[in-house]
Amino acid sequence: MKKAKKQKHKMHLEALKKADKLLYSLILREKERQMQGIELIPSENLVSEAVLEALATVPTNKYSEGYPGRRYYGGNEIIDKIELLAIKRLKKLFKAEHANVQPLSGSPANMAAFFALMKPGDKFMALRLDMGGHLTHGHKVNFSGVLFKAVHYAVDPKTEMLDYDAIEKLAKKEKPAVLLSGYTAYPRAIDFRRFKEIADSIGAYSMADIAHIAGLCCAGVHENPAPYFDVVTTTTHKTLRGPRGAAIMCKAELANAVDKAVFPFLQGGPHENVIAAKAVAFKEAMQPSFKRYAKQVVKNAKALAEELAALGNRIVSAGTDNHLLLVDVTSKGITGLEAEKALEKAGIYCNKNTIPYDKRSPWDPSGIRLGTPAATTRGMKEGEMQLLAYLINRVLEKPHSTATIKSVKQQVQELCKEFIFYA
Numbered sequence: 001m002k003k004a005k006k007q008k009h010k011m012h013l014e015a016l017k018k019a020d021k022l023l024y025s026l027i028l029r030e031k032e033r034q035m036q037g038i039e040l041i042p043s044e045n046l047v048s049e050a051v052l053e054a055l056a057t058v059p060t061n062k063y064s065e066g067y068p069g070r071r072y073y074g075g076n077e078i079i080d081k082i083e084l085l086a087i088k089r090l091k092k093l094f095k096a097e098h099a100n101v102q103p104l105s106g107s108p109a110n111m112a113a114f115f116a117l118m119k120p121g122d123k124f125m126a127l128r129l130d131m132g133g134h135l136t137h138g139h140k141v142n143f144s145g146v147l148f149k150a151v152h153y154a155v156d157p158k159t160e161m162l163d164y165d166a167i168e169k170l171a172k173k174e175k176p177a178v179l180l181s182g183y184t185a186y187p188r189a190i191d192f193r194r195f196k197e198i199a200d201s202i203g204a205y206s207m208a209d210i211a212h213i214a215g216l217c218c219a220g221v222h223e224n225p226a227p228y229f230d231v232v233t234t235t236t237h238k239t240l241r242g243p244r245g246a247a248i249m250c251k252a253e254l255a256n257a258v259d260k261a262v263f264p265f266l267q268g269g270p271h272e273n274v275i276a277a278k279a280v281a282f283k284e285a286m287q288p289s290f291k292r293y294a295k296q297v298v299k300n301a302k303a304l305a306e307e308l309a310a311l312g313n314r315i316v317s318a319g320t321d322n323h324l325l326l327v328d329v330t331s332k333g334i335t336g337l338e339a340e341k342a343l344e345k346a347g348i349y350c351n352k353n354t355i356p357y358d359k360r361s362p363w364d365p366s367g368i369r370l371g372t373p374a375a376t377t378r379g380m381k382e383g384e385m386q387l388l389a390y391l392i393n394r395v396l397e398k399p400h401s402t403a404t405i406k407s408v409k410q411q412v413q414e415l416c417k418e419f420i421f422y423a
């Protein structure tokens with residue numbers, strides 16, 4: 001295995017150390033946990049030192065309800081420049097007509113987008129949650145399922161991939177106001193152009209939630225719907241590698257509706273320190289190094305999937321086109337929950353996940369979901385993915401063996417030492 005160059009970013013916490021030893025020590029322990037384990041949860045990533053620094057800055061002190069140039073508080077002349085910079089960069093990054101960078105996280109971004117496009121009781125169409133959709137795509141315990149009428153499409157039972165003809169047929173029958181694409185656990189490329197055609201054919205709004213794949217979309221590694229979709233929501237903390245938060249992009253004619261839905265409808269004062277950190281992340285994502293990163297994320301996911309398959313694990317949809325994969329661990333005689341817990345003990349973090357047409361419950365489903373954004377940020381490449389596949393497979397084959405877990409954990413820690421990201 002080729003040694004990658006070590007990246008080390010320092011955390012400066014002198015004042016915190018003095019003021020609050022207990023909290024300081026907890027933060028340090030969490031940093032150690034992150035550095036001593038392998039993060040394969042596909043929705044997680046590690047931000048740069050520049051993003052971390054921007055987060056911990058004085059714009060956190062400022063109230064700036066409203067938008068640049070029309071705030072409800074004085075003293076916003078510099079905050080306006082920060083927010084405008086974030087907006088300008090995001091629009092350029094995704095070739096979007098309009099951008100709102102205030103959403104506090106992905107779920108409120110979706111709520112705002114829904115209210116910009118629909119009234120309560122209106123119908124939208126999205127992927128079933130047990131096949132990769134998100135809670136905010138119409139789960140009955142979520143606002144999206146309570147306030148709106150959700151109709152769900154499914155993946156094809158044989159290929160476990162989206163069936164666009166079936167989606168078109170259902171859309172023509174149901175005539176939803178919004179056709180939503182973009183997912184939380186779908187390992188394959190999404191044909192956004194086809195979704196746009198289907199939406200146009202029934203007069204529905206085209207909306208994409210690219211929370212997971214945003215970093216791949218802006219890097220040209222996945223089709224980017226932002227230039228031609230009506231509305232695109234995204235988180236900023238997943239493959240985009242920015243601070244925890246979100247953004248909405250839309251067509252110019254929907255700008256007013258989207259902005260009003262974020263504020264004053266849903267949110268109060270925006271978190272301008274986070275917006276500053278988003279601006280930093282957007283600049284980072286424009287660099288050639290980020291394109292290389294996004295490409296490597298996908299290469300790593302493919303390498304992990306191929307090696308796990310070679311070791312006898314069933315990969316949902318027989319592979320991946322993006323940053324994540326689903327493994328049907330029942331092919332090894334265990335459940336998703338058992339797999340997640342055993343891997344956690346070995347310092348490998350992932351999450352249990354339903355697989356399409358799962359016969360088990362969401363609490364203990366048949367699969368696990370693995371992703372490569374964070375490990376790739378640490379500098380890992382295909383060689384490390386092969387090693388990880390081997391280690392994961394050892395745990396999956398003997399989830400109850402303390403000796404196996406201990407030995408895998410040791411190898412994980414050896415690997416981690418080579419790829420320290422935060423010093």
Ligand SMILES: *Cc1c(COP(=O)(O)O)cnc(C)c1O
Nearest residue numbers: 105106107134183184209211212
């Ligand atoms: C993560 C995610 C969200 C929600 O983001 P939060 O920041 O956790 O609220 C929304 N949609 C999709 C598809 C996601 O994967």
